[in-house]
Amino acid sequence: MNPVLQVKNLKKIYKVDTVETPALQGVSLEVHQGEFIALAGPSGSGKSTLLHLMGGLDKPTSGEVWLGGKRIDGLSRAQLSDLRLWNVGFVFQAYNLIPVLTALENAAFVLELRGEPREVRESKALGALETLGMKDFAHRRPNQLSGGQQQRVAVARALAARPKIILADEPTANLDSKTGLALIEHMRTLNREHGVTFVFSTHDPRLLERVDRIVRLEDGQIAA
Amino acid sequence: MFNLFSLSWRNIWRHRGRSLMTAGAVGLAVYFTLVYLSFLGAMENGIYNNLTASVGHLQVRVEGYREKREFRDLLIPNAAQVEARLATQTQASRVVALEIPALVAGETRSRGVLLIGDQRPSELRERFVKQSLVEGRLPETGDLESIALGVSLARALKVGLGDPVYVYAPGTEGRGAGAYRLVGLLRFPDPATEAQSAYLALAAAQELAAPGSATRIELHFPFTRYSQDNQLDTLQPQLAASLGPGLSLESWRQASPAIAQIFNLLTPLVLIFAAIFFGLAGLLVVNTIYLGLLERTRELGVIVALGAGPAQVTRMVVLESLLLCSSGTLVGGVLGLATIAALSGGFSLEALYGEVGGVFGLPEKVYLSLGAWDIPITLGFTLITGLLAAWWPARVAARLEPVEAMRFTA
Incomplete structure (x- = not known):
């Protein structure tokens, strides 16, 4: 079966003035439909950089990124926006909900960007919130929600758009361990029951027990 | 359920005080422009009526x-x-x-x-x-x-x-x-x-x-407004053709070229003033929109990361600017129209210019009223201000790199 996502010999070097800092040094990885993968490793190992490159948020210095059978590392800014809009869901460490929108509106945000009709947006967003146990909080603003609830809304935002893959950058880092585990359980359920493909980064060892596959990164390379 | 319009509307009211001040500046520009245009129109009509009453059209x-x-x-x-x-x-x-x-x-x-x-x-x-x-x-x-x-x-x-x-x-x-x-x-x-x-x-x-x-x-002719004067362009040659040899038919403009020249200057003059009003208000709009974007750089980074393209980000920023300007326009417009309505019954300017006014054919009483183009001109200024004020912040926002923007700390 063709992978949903594939990176080949991916390198990323950050340049500040004349100083070069290698973040990734030839990473190759395949992600298949329905996988639940954790990128593990210490801070600075390249987990976030790899997620950004996989999601088309950034461009590699060299190497290839394939998403859904299409090579994306050479796409323009507008093409990458379009690709992210229709194919990738993101969950960020700091929730990053839009404070002036309610939970329901945040969950429907990507659908709004896609220009989907109001009824469709509302129905999909409500469905996603319900899946994550947040339906009763649909009309609350982010500042009226706890950290765990906000992150569940962020997952609902990614889920409602039904992307090919959801990339989550340390989604539990700002949550206490109990809430973090609960969130991972939610994600795991979505993966098992709805076949949603997840790749997330973490350095929390307790979360790693719940994943299909662990990809360990060290100094920008996949550890053996 | 929201859309980009309502998101932009909510965004501009995140900093209520700052937005109110900016919308107020736009409102003032709209107010002054409307009142000024109607005052100018009233003066034009007054001078026109006085002059044509004494020399004919x-x-x-x-x-x-x-x-x-x-x-x-x-x-x-x-x-x-x-x-x-x-x-x-x-x-x-x-x-x-x-x-x-x-x-x-x-x-x-x-x-x-x-x-x-x-x-x-x-x-x-x-x-x-x-x-x-x-x-x-x-x-x-x-x-x-x-x-x-x-x-x-x-x-x-x-x-x-x-x-x-x-x-x-x-x-x-x-x-x-x-x-x-x-x-x-x-x-x-x-x-x-x-x-x-x-x-x-x-x-x-x-x-x-x-x-x-x-x-x-x-x-x-039974013209009461200066704007009707262009009918003379058709009437004058028709009537001149009916005159015998040795006679000419000239308009009040030809009979009083100095005053006609003043009329030609009035409209450009008021438009220059309006441009100054709106230019100053526009600077405040740029400031408000840009500060708002700067404070929301991380949020914009997330929006871009989620798939908003440069055109959508530009549209959001332009919408915010236009909504801010429109809010001011609404308030300034209503107050301006109320002022014009209140003064449409006429008020005397004699105390201001004394007897000298009569020498120049200035009307004793001024009746504020709006010309057909006054509201479109004012709205046009507002639209241009909103668009110009949004141009630079929108350009900055549309070029945001999502990863850098999400790392941004103000």
């Missing part, structure tokens, strides 16, 4: 009259026939006037004047009486024995109502001299005009200096 004159020096060369022969021909062509009111350089004398003193004999329809006569007559009456149509003088001229001649006044018009084609009874005193804003003004009935003036003739025939 169109005037029949002898061709090349400005270069002619002899009284007889200025005469329109058979004035009644010319007037009758015009009457078949237009419904405009007509004033037939004969201007005679003459010497006017009381019992002990005399002065050189421009004696005017005229015949005007009742509505224009009433207006003249209301504006200029301070005592007595005007000579009636066909009255061969009465004269009205400027107050200062009468004072200079040491004559009062009921006294005899003697007029000498040597070198003319009529009797050349006559004795009249002073029946009315006139006041004019310009002291020089008042010191030289003497009025007879047309028949009396023709008997004195030029039987059957006139020096000008004015056509007065």
Whole structure:
């Protein structure tokens, strides 16, 4: 079966003035439909950089990124926006909900960007919130929600758009361990029951027990 | 459920105080522009009505009259026939006037004047009486024995109502001299005009200096607004074609080129002021929008990361700017229209410009009213301000790299 996502010999070097800092040094990885993968490793190992490159948020210095059978590392800014809009869901460490929108509106945000009709947006967003146990909080603003609830809304935002893959950058880092585990359980359920493909980064060892596959990164390379 | 419109609307009210101040500045610009445009329109209409009431919208004159020096060369022969021909062509009111350089004398003193004999329809006569007559009456149509003088001229001649006044018009084609009874005193804003003004009935003036003739025939159209003046562009050539040889038809603009020039300057002047108002307000809008974006850089990074393209981000920023400007426009517009409505009944500016205003034909009372283009012009300024103010912040926002933006800390 063709992978949903594939990176080949991916390198990323950050340049500040004349100083070069290698973040990734030839990473190759395949992600298949329905996988639940954790990128593990210490801070600075390249987990976030790899997620950004996989999601088309950034461009590699060299190497290839394939998403859904299409090579994306050479796409323009507008093409990458379009690709992210229709194919990738993101969950960020700091929730990053839009404070002036309610939970329901945040969950429907990507659908709004896609220009989907109001009824469709509302129905999909409500469905996603319900899946994550947040339906009763649909009309609350982010500042009226706890950290765990906000992150569940962020997952609902990614889920409602039904992307090919959801990339989550340390989604539990700002949550206490109990809430973090609960969130991972939610994600795991979505993966098992709805076949949603997840790749997330973490350095929390307790979360790693719940994943299909662990990809360990060290100094920008996949550890053996 | 939200859309990009409502998101932009909520975004601009995140910092209520800052947005209120900015919207207020736009509102003030809209308010001043509307009131200023309506004031300008009212002044234009007032000056236009005063001027055309005194010289007519169109005037029949002898061709090349400005270069002619002899009284007889200025005469329109058979004035009644010319007037009758015009009457078949237009419904405009007509004033037939004969201007005679003459010497006017009381019992002990005399002065050189421009004696005017005229015949005007009742509505224009009433207006003249209301504006200029301070005592007595005007000579009636066909009255061969009465004269009205400027107050200062009468004072200079040491004559009062009921006294005899003697007029000498040597070198003319009529009797050349006559004795009249002073029946009315006139006041004019310009002291020089008042010191030289003497009025007879047309028949009396023709008997004195030029039987059957006139020096000008004015056509007065029922225009009350300056904006109607462009109808003269069509009427003037049509009517001019019906005149006989040796006669010309000129507009008030041609008769009073200096005032026409002032009219040409008024609109550009007000537009320059409006541009300054909106330019200053626009700077505040740029500041508010840009600060708002700077504070929301991380959030914008997330929006871009989620798939918003440069066009959508640009649209959001432009919408925010336009909504901010529209809020101000709504408030400023309502207040401006209320002010205009309140002052549409007229208010006096005499205290401001005193008697000098009359010299320049300024109206005694100003009636604020909006012209057809005043609201579109104001809205156009608002739209341009909103778009220009959004241009730079939108450009910055559309170029945000999502990863860098999400790392941004203000």
